[in-house]
Amino acid sequence: MQSPYPSAALDEARRAIAEKLREIRRDAGLTGREVAARAGWLPSKVSRLQSATTPPSDDDIRAWCTACGAEDKIPDLLAANRTADSMYLEWRRVQRSGLRRLQESRIPLYARTKTFRVYSSSVIPGFVQTFEYAAALLGNIARVHGTPEDVQEAAAARVDRSHIIRGGDHRFALLLEESVLRHVVGDVAVMAGQLGYLLSVMALPAVSVGVIPAGRERGMWTVETFTVFDDDRVSVELLTAAITVTAPGEISMYAHAFEEMKSLAVFGAEARGLISAAIDSLD
Template identity: 40%
Template sequence: MILPQSRASGVSNVHEARIALGTRLRELRQRADMTGRQLAESLSWQASKISKIENGKQTPSDDDIVAWTGATDGESERADLLASLHTLEVQHAEWQRQLRTGLKPHQNEIAEINARTRLFRVFESTYIPGLLQTAEYARSRFAQSITVFKVRNDINEAVRARMQRQDALYRPEKRFHFVLTEAALRYRLCSPEVMLGQLDRLVSMTSLPNVKLGVIGFDTAYVVAPAHGFWLLDDERVMVETFSAELNLAQPQEIELYSSVFNELSAVASYGRSARAIITRVIDDLAQQLPAE
């Protein structure tokens, strides 16, 4: 059977990740100076299971990795290997595959993740984060997705789902730290009228007690380049959106890296009155471009 291109690509990515995991397990076995048969005997497994896992033909379970690292003195790498396993199927989720049933189901999936998250650290260099969007701005963003990915138009349902997600902003047990570039406030991703409403909302968001909103102005000297946006959810997951896919990263070293990058970006951002001054300046510039009544 020939798979559709997007599905085939998804299967290929998962297979490559499974092979990479198997390669790391093989390296542990070799460092322990054990043959596949010796490892199998020590674990009371069939030798074929070792071969299948190492060659990416079988996905190991959590218990398999715990047993493998214990038998090969690889306990120090156990956490990383388990993280690789847990993100194997979701680390590269193509938009075509995620959105094939429409936009709303994906919004519901994100809402479930948000419900479990207590600390949100969000950096965006291009557009306003979904949790801060007005309904009109969200509609513009979803319209782009429909145009690019040719998916079912359930834009009204998707907008409602995104607005419902924003209830999390008013949950006192949750904390939010957003950092935006001034460019994200100025890009023409919607009409000027819609963007003015969006900028007004950002100003109001700075007054929420559990929301910290930073803006990096154009005149700021960067220590780390604002290469792309990302979401850090607690210390468990990094979500990165590309044109083709949503990447879900969960390796401890990836969490640490993105935490460090976020700290560098947030350190040069303006907050409070200074952040509102940047937003107000953008509002004034945009208002001047509207036709006179």
């Protein structure tokens, strides 16, 4: 059966909670229908919860454990459930208080990370965005997601946050699909300024920029944009959600995917040539 969850780590966490609920029911000597009757639910809800088809709410966990006489299990299950919730954050919920706060919320993570590995198949990474590009991009995001209109403040916060590429002991390895250079965000002037800035930051000692040429034969398919923070966590960007990956095995998979992408990319003069060609193509 296909998982209803977009991350293997999240799927594993949800299934572990479902299995624990099943074990609690069995230890109590109850059938699913009996748990449903005691909790005041339809039997189908019990089936969905213990098959991980539907994630439980905190109230569901309390009701399940109470029905099974296992109130002592509630604190650990609630903690596990909230950890799983943190792996998958709806953009609309995260952005509800405004895009500026979303930008600022990541400052502590950025400050403690030493090595950033970014693969982007969609847009210029935030670390190397100009204010104009960031404002145009965040304006599109605000429009699509219906978030509070604080685009100018959010763009300023993003650019301010990106100053870490110029100081400290951080290292940045960025890989871009060539299509990212050709996708115009804002207008031609904004895009030309962004690509020109990208050329300039390539000279920074802490920044490495690789471009994967379009049409190159490849053994690794284009995947969603992701950032690896040291070897501790991965942030994956989807249209409707941000997935945080913390399982070591899955972090290793993303690190391996980054190396696969890196083997396809060109650097130095070749990368600058592709960026310059993208600038020349702007009318």
